[in-house]
Amino acid sequence: MSTLIINGGGRIATALAARFAAHGGAVQSLPLSAGVDGGNELKLHFEAFAASGAHYANIYVNLTEGFDEAAEFEADAGIARSALERRLKDMLKALKYGAQHMARGDGGRIWVLCYDHSVSFSVPAPSNPVTNYAAMAAVQCVAKEVAHFNVKINLFMIHPPRESAEPAQWRQARDSLHVYGLKYKPQPVDHVSELLHMYAGLAHLSTTGGVIPVGNGIAVCNI
Amino acid sequence: MNAIIVTGGTRGIGRAIVDALVARLLAGDPDLGAARLVVTYRSDTAQAEALGAELQGKGIAADVLAMDLASTSSVVAFAGRVRERYGAVRALVNNAGTTYDGSFLAMSDDGIGQLIEANLCGTIHLTEALLPLLKASKPAAVVFMASAAGVYGKAGQVPYATTKGGLIGYTQLLARRCVGQNIFVNAVAPGFIATDMVAKLDPIMYEPILHNAALGTMGKPQDVAHVVCGLLKPGYVQATTIKVDGGHLR
Numbered sequence: 001m002s003t004l005i006i007n008g009g010g011r012i013a014t015a016l017a018a019r020f021a022a023h024g025g026a027v028q029s030l031p032l033s034a035g036v037d038g039g040n041e042l043k044l045h046f047e048a049f050a051a052s053g054a055h056y057a058n059i060y061v062n063l064t065e066g067f068d069e070a071a072e073f074e075a076d077a078g079i080a081r082s083a084l085e086r087r088l089k090d091m092l093k094a095l096k097y098g099a100q101h102m103a104r105g106d107g108g109r110i111w112v113l114c115y116d117h118s119v120s121f122s123v124p125a126p127s128n129p130v131t132n133y134a135a136m137a138a139v140q141c142v143a144k145e146v147a148h149f150n151v152k153i154n155l156f157m158i159h160p161p162r163e164s165a166e167p168a169q170w171r172q173a174r175d176s177l178h179v180y181g182l183k184y185k186p187q188p189v190d191h192v193s194e195l196l197h198m199y200a201g202l203a204h205l206s207t208t209g210g211v212i213p214v215g216n217g218i219a220v221c222n223i
Numbered sequence: 224m225n226a227i228i229v230t231g232g233t234r235g236i237g238r239a240i241v242d243a244l245v246a247r248l249l250a251g252d253p254d255l256g257a258a259r260l261v262v263t264y265r266s267d268t269a270q271a272e273a274l275g276a277e278l279q280g281k282g283i284a285a286d287v288l289a290m291d292l293a294s295t296s297s298v299v300a301f302a303g304r305v306r307e308r309y310g311a312v313r314a315l316v317n318n319a320g321t322t323y324d325g326s327f328l329a330m331s332d333d334g335i336g337q338l339i340e341a342n343l344c345g346t347i348h349l350t351e352a353l354l355p356l357l358k359a360s361k362p363a364a365v366v367f368m369a370s371a372a373g374v375y376g377k378a379g380q381v382p383y384a385t386t387k388g389g390l391i392g393y394t395q396l397l398a399r400r401c402v403g404q405n406i407f408v409n410a411v412a413p414g415f416i417a418t419d420m421v422a423k424l425d426p427i428m429y430e431p432i433l434h435n436a437a438l439g440t441m442g443k444p445q446d447v448a449h450v451v452c453g454l455l456k457p458g459y460v461q462a463t464t465i466k467v468d469g470g471h472l473r
Binding site: 037039070073074077078080081084085088089092093095096099100103117118127128129130131132133134135136137138139140141142143144145146209221 | 326327328332335336339340344345347348351356372373374375376377378379380381382384385386388389391392393395396398399401450462
């Protein structure tokens with residue numbers, strides 16, 4: 001069972017790749033070059049992989065690393081807009097070429113990994129609402145189109161893992177949320193990767209077009 | 224003088240928003256004040272001229288200006304004209320948008336990219352360019368035209384829905400950046416609305432779609448306009464997306 005992680009890196013994707021490897025799974029990484037159209041890289045990668053007679057069972061599109069929209073727009077809206085444009089184009093092309101690859105085989109599963117921005121008011125975590133909502137819409141649409149090819153597409157909306165902030169920052173976040181009766185309890189990244197890995201190994205995946213929250217205590221993608 | 228801007232306002236839902244605003248301006252709506260109406264269009268000059276003449280005939284202070292969200296220079300030029308002519312922007316209704324529909328797996332990368340550039344990045348570009356003028360008007364309102372497809376997805380509209388989902392997210396981002404500045408930022412997500420384009424279709428093409436709405440009917444552009452105009456008033460609605468979809472069922 002081969003797995004591809006597109007734009008890996010960062011705590012979550014790294015932990016996930018390590019978990020696949022520890023379980024004997026073949027994991028490939030495809031980092032898309034910054035600043036250039038990722039469509040061609042994706043197309044060539046899938047063509048070469050398919051030509052070798054191989055087939056990915058799981059493809060991850062990682063959107064949890066390398067950007068923070070809120071900070072970028074605050075710093076320079078023009079640069080932030082260009083980065084957003086490139087990111088979303090690459091995401092859609094990854095979904096397109098990934099789904100094509102799987103549709104030509106026996107089907108498969110595509111997973112989009114996003115960083116939930118709900119908690120970013122309280123701890124220094126990335127806040128990516130534009131990418132998050134765009135990705136959710138894309139996943140819900142694509143899933144409807146490719147279900148008959150046995151290609152399933154879901155999105156994990158992941159709260160920042162415990163390692164992404166200092167303990168004192170998490171305590172402050174927890175205390176500030178008391179007023180709402182919610183207590184955010186950050187999860188170790190290993191627990192997050194365990195959950196993601198578990199979904200990949202399910203013999204029968206009975207969800208597609210889903211937005212799967214990973215975390216607790218805070219609503220998904222709340223401002 | 225403050226400006227009230229409606230992009231893509233010469234037809235469809237945009238035109239209904241313009242009509243609703245005209246009615247409020249003529250009635251002396253205190254929430255809008257003595258604003259000048261600025262309507263943009265992309266390419267249909269004849270339709271724009273007809274709207275301009277109609278507004279002038281009604282005694283509305285208005286400008287109908289060309290702007291293409293797909294063109295960076297066009298957005299920059301439009302924002303520059305607004306900056307030169309008006310001191311502040313009381314309301315920005317980001318209605319303009321285009322579509323690229325079909326089977327996603329067969330779509331061209333260029334087509335996908337162009338829609339992201341126009342619908343999402345063009346709209347963000349315009350909004351960011353006008354943000355200083357919105358901040359100069361207290362209060363001010365920004366409304367983004369999203370889509371039900373951007374809320375719960377729709378087969379055949381992947382890039383379109385992605386851009387509309389992005390606008391929903393940008394609504395949150397902008398609202399967060401405008402905390403405490405008396406700028407109201409929200410989005411509206413229409414479902415199946417009876418625009419001129421839909422009216423030309425054979426009913427057999429859309430009747431099954433009507434069963435997707437609890438109300439069992441198509442919405443009217445005026446239904447959307449009513450909600451948009453409500454969001455232009457100062458209130459307690461912020462950073463949200465209001466669906467105008469007749470009660471989506473599936």
